[in-house]
Amino acid sequence: MLIVAIVSCLIVGSYAQSDSRGSCLNFIAVDFDPYQGGGAWWEYAATYDPYYGELRCIIENWGIPDGNRTSLVTTAIDVNTGNQVVTESRYTKDRYNNKLHVVSPLPLFGRQTIDFFDMEDVYNDYIITSYCMIQGSRSVPVVLILTRSPNPRTNVIARAQQVARRRGVPVGKFIRFDTNCN
Numbered sequence: 001m002l003i004v005a006i007v008s009c010l011i012v013g014s015y016a017q018s019d020s021r022g023s024c025l026n027f028i029a030v031d032f033d034p035y036q037g038g039g040a041w042w043e044y045a046a047t048y049d050p051y052y053g054e055l056r057c058i059i060e061n062w063g064i065p066d067g068n069r070t071s072l073v074t075t076a077i078d079v080n081t082g083n084q085v086v087t088e089s090r091y092t093k094d095r096y097n098n099k100l101h102v103v104s105p106l107p108l109f110g111r112q113t114i115d116f117f118d119m120e121d122v123y124n125d126y127i128i129t130s131y132c133m134i135q136g137s138r139s140v141p142v143v144l145i146l147t148r149s150p151n152p153r154t155n156v157i158a159r160a161q162q163v164a165r166r167r168g169v170p171v172g173k174f175i176r177f178d179t180n181c182n
Contacts, residue, residue: 026168029116030120032121038063042179045144045145045160046143048175054078056079058179069090070091072102073086077181079178087104100115101115126145126152126154126156128156141170145160
């Protein structure tokens with residue numbers, strides 16, 4: 001149980017240096033549809049690895065909405081122990097700018113909040129989203145790609161680069177997450 005608690009902190013606590021206000025992003029997010037977006041999503045790649053390579057098979061399971069609140073359960077496998085890690089969160093959608101406000105209670109650390117700004121949602125294939133992370137005294141954007149399968153049929157990294165540039169979001173090199181669940 002202690003291992004699960006510690007690694008749970010790794011999953012969501014890794015975002016602890018995130019800028020939950022989204023101050024580095026200057027666009028209205030696409031209108032996420034929680035009914036079409038519900039279900040399993042693999043964390044496929046990002047311009048920053050908040051897990052430092054310590055997790056693989058990172059899957060976000062988006063629930064069915066209960067009013068404006070929806071549950072989000074993230075599972076992963078710790079690469080060192082092979083244990084499954086689970087983190088439960090809730091999110092709400094801001095009606096003015098469509099950002100998804102995610103709140104995760106963390107044992108020992110309290111609540112972690114982060115705002116995601118979706119740039120493109122293709123519900124049967126991928127989601128390209130972004131959030132802000134604090135680096136030193138600056139807030140910088142991170143682009144995250146979620147996919148419906150561990151091996152998407154679309155070149156999602158090239159697509160994310162196009163979409164981010166179109167939105168004016170600077171894009172660094174993508175880090176591919178290990179989507180192997182075996």
